Amino acid sequence: MTDLELQRLVEHVSLESFGKQFKHQATFNSRLRTTGGRYRLADHNIEINRKMTEEFDRSVLIGIIKHELCHYHLHLAGYSGKHNTPEFKQLLKAVGGSRYAPAVTKNYKYVYECTECGLKYHRKRKIDVRKYACGKCRGKLKLIA
Ligand SMILES: [Zn+2]
Ligand SMILES: [Zn+2]
Structure with missing residues (x-):
C-alpha cells in the first residue's frame, strides 16, 4: 500500500465513520516500533506503522486508523483528545476503533x-x-x- 492509498483510505474511513472530512495528511512511518500509529498534535497529520499492513489484515489497519482519527477529530473540536478522557473513550467505542495496536511480532524464528x-x-x-x-x-x- 502506498502513502496515497493510505491517504484515500483515511479520508474514506473519516467520512464513513465520523461523518467528517480528514483534511490533513496520512503517511506511513517505518520508524514507529511498537505503536500502530500516531496523531501529531503539532501539524494534525497521522502516521501509521507500516508493519501494521505487512503483518495484519485490513481490519486491524482500519481499527488503528479509527483510533488515530479519534485523536484527530477531538483535537480539532477543541478537546484534548487524550486516551483517558471520557470523550475519547466514547468516540472510540462509537466508531469501533482499536484501543491498542496489536503487538508487532517477528514472522520468522x-x-x-x-x-x-x-x-x-x-x-x-x-x-x-x-x-x-x-x-x-x-x-x-x-x-x-
Ligand atoms: Zn492513541
Ligand atoms: Zn553465500
Missing part, C-alpha cells in the same frame, strides 16, 4: 547466515544445513539466531 558470502536467511522453520546451501554462492549455512 530462525536466522541463518552463509559462511561464505554472509547473506542472511530468515525462516519460520528449521532447515537442514547439511542439505541446503546458500542460494547465491552455494556456501554452507550456519544458524546464528
Whole structure:
C-alpha cells in the first residue's frame, strides 16, 4: 500500500465513520516500533506503522486508523483528545476503533547466515544445513539466531 492509498483510505474511513472530512495528511512511518500509529498534535497529520499492513489484515489497519482519527477529530473540536478522557473513550467505542495496536511480532524464528558470502536467511522453520546451501554462492549455512 502506498502513502496515497493510505491517504484515500483515511479520508474514506473519516467520512464513513465520523461523518467528517480528514483534511490533513496520512503517511506511513517505518520508524514507529511498537505503536500502530500516531496523531501529531503539532501539524494534525497521522502516521501509521507500516508493519501494521505487512503483518495484519485490513481490519486491524482500519481499527488503528479509527483510533488515530479519534485523536484527530477531538483535537480539532477543541478537546484534548487524550486516551483517558471520557470523550475519547466514547468516540472510540462509537466508531469501533482499536484501543491498542496489536503487538508487532517477528514472522520468522530462525536466522541463518552463509559462511561464505554472509547473506542472511530468515525462516519460520528449521532447515537442514547439511542439505541446503546458500542460494547465491552455494556456501554452507550456519544458524546464528
Ligand atoms: Zn492513541
Ligand atoms: Zn553465500
